[in-house]
Amino acid sequence: MNTLTLSPKFQLVIPKHIREAMKLKAGTHMQVVQYGDRIEFIPVRPMQAARGMLKGMDTDFDREDDRP
Secondary structure (H helix, E strand, C coil): CCCCCCCCCCCCCCCHHHHHHCCCCCCCCEEEEEECCEEEEEECCCHHHHCCCCCCCCCCCCCCCCCC
């Protein structure tokens, strides 16, 4: 597990191996979410990056009938 130190300007540096694994670049916008005593940073990706992410998903299953 890596640890980070909050700078006097309240800045953090994401470790290099995580930046590379997640393909983060300088200037990447992040969403910040607080869950109790935990903070999560979620990279904001353009919608175009989501294209094809559900390719191959099995859609052959029964759905509940919502209609009267």
